Amino acid sequence: MIFNSCNTLQAVVGMFAHSTNTSKRTIEFLSHAGLSIAPTSINRMVGRLSSEARLLFKDELSGLVSAIGLDNLEVRFNGEQPTPENPGQLVSMTSAAFFPLHSGTTKEDLRVCEEPWARSPFNPHRSLPPVVFSHDRLMSMVLKISFPPEDEMSMHSLFAWHVCDILLNKDLETIPQDLKDFFRKEKLGLPAQQGWIPHTKTTQKPLHTMNISLSTSHGSAMALENILKQGGAIREQRKAHILLMHADLGAGKKYLGLQESRGIKDDAWDRLQFIIFLPGWFHIRIALADAMH
Known part of the structure; x- marks a missing residue:
C-alpha cells in the first residue's frame, strides 16, 4: 500500500538526521518520540529521490549540448568511539555534474570531433599539423x-x-x-571596454557520487565510464560530437594519458577522441601563480 501523505515535520527531521550522518539509534529514539520517521522510511525516501533524480539526467548527454565537470571528494567516516589507532576511514570518491551549455549552442557547433583528432599528437595517422603551444x-x-x-x-x-x-x-x-x-x-571613471560577456545562470545537475578515486588512471577511466553511463551517452553520436570536460589539472593529465594510450584504437569511442579537457579558471590561476615563483 502506498500512502500519498506524510507528516512533513517528521520527514524533514528524518532526512536532516540522515544527511548529517546521525546514528541509527538516535533516529530510532526520535522516531519513537514522534519527531522523525523511522530509519526504514528514510531509506525508502532516499531510494525514491535517487530514482527520480536519475531520471532527470538519463538522457542528458544524448542531447549533445551539455558539458561535464568532475572533482575528487574526500569523506571521513568516523567510528562511534574513535581512537588514536583507529581514528576513522578517509575515503576518496568522485563527484560530478552536468552543465547545460549557454542558450544558443547547437549540436552542429559541437560536431567537430574529427578535426582535433586530425591534429592530435596521439594520432599515429595525423593528417594536419599538430597545435604547438609555445611562447x-x-x-x-x-x-x-x-x-x-x-x-x-x-x-x-x-x-x-x-x-x-x-x-x-x-x-x-x-x-x-x-x-x-x-x-x-x-x-x-570606469576602465575602457572592448566587449563584455553577459552573465548567464547555469543550472547544474549533480550526478550520483561515485566510490571511485581519481588518483590513478584506472580510477579516472572508471569514473568517466560511470558518468557516460549515467548521462545516457550514445556511442555513435560521440564519433562526430565532442564533449567538454572540466576537471583539475591532475585529472586532466590522466585523461590525456588515457587518450595517448588508446591512440591506436580504431573507434573514436574507444580512443576517447570526443573528450576535450578544459581546466577550470581556479586551476589556471594556480598554475599562473606557480609559474611566477
Whole structure:
C-alpha cells in the first residue's frame, strides 16, 4: 500500500538526521518520540529521490549540448568511539555534474570531433599539423588583439587604471581622503571596454557520487565510464560530437594519458577522441601563480 501523505515535520527531521550522518539509534529514539520517521522510511525516501533524480539526467548527454565537470571528494567516516589507532576511514570518491551549455549552442557547433583528432599528437595517422603551444605562438596571438600603448584599450592603459584604482581604494595615509574622493569621481571613471560577456545562470545537475578515486588512471577511466553511463551517452553520436570536460589539472593529465594510450584504437569511442579537457579558471590561476615563483 502506498500512502500519498506524510507528516512533513517528521520527514524533514528524518532526512536532516540522515544527511548529517546521525546514528541509527538516535533516529530510532526520535522516531519513537514522534519527531522523525523511522530509519526504514528514510531509506525508502532516499531510494525514491535517487530514482527520480536519475531520471532527470538519463538522457542528458544524448542531447549533445551539455558539458561535464568532475572533482575528487574526500569523506571521513568516523567510528562511534574513535581512537588514536583507529581514528576513522578517509575515503576518496568522485563527484560530478552536468552543465547545460549557454542558450544558443547547437549540436552542429559541437560536431567537430574529427578535426582535433586530425591534429592530435596521439594520432599515429595525423593528417594536419599538430597545435604547438609555445611562447612565440602566445605572443603572436596577443599582437593580433593588442593596441598601441597610448590607446585607452591597450594593456598599458588598463594596467594603469587598475593601479590607480588600488591606490584610491586602499587605506593609504599618504593620500588624503578628499583627494581620493575627487580623483575617484572626476578622473578615474570606469576602465575602457572592448566587449563584455553577459552573465548567464547555469543550472547544474549533480550526478550520483561515485566510490571511485581519481588518483590513478584506472580510477579516472572508471569514473568517466560511470558518468557516460549515467548521462545516457550514445556511442555513435560521440564519433562526430565532442564533449567538454572540466576537471583539475591532475585529472586532466590522466585523461590525456588515457587518450595517448588508446591512440591506436580504431573507434573514436574507444580512443576517447570526443573528450576535450578544459581546466577550470581556479586551476589556471594556480598554475599562473606557480609559474611566477
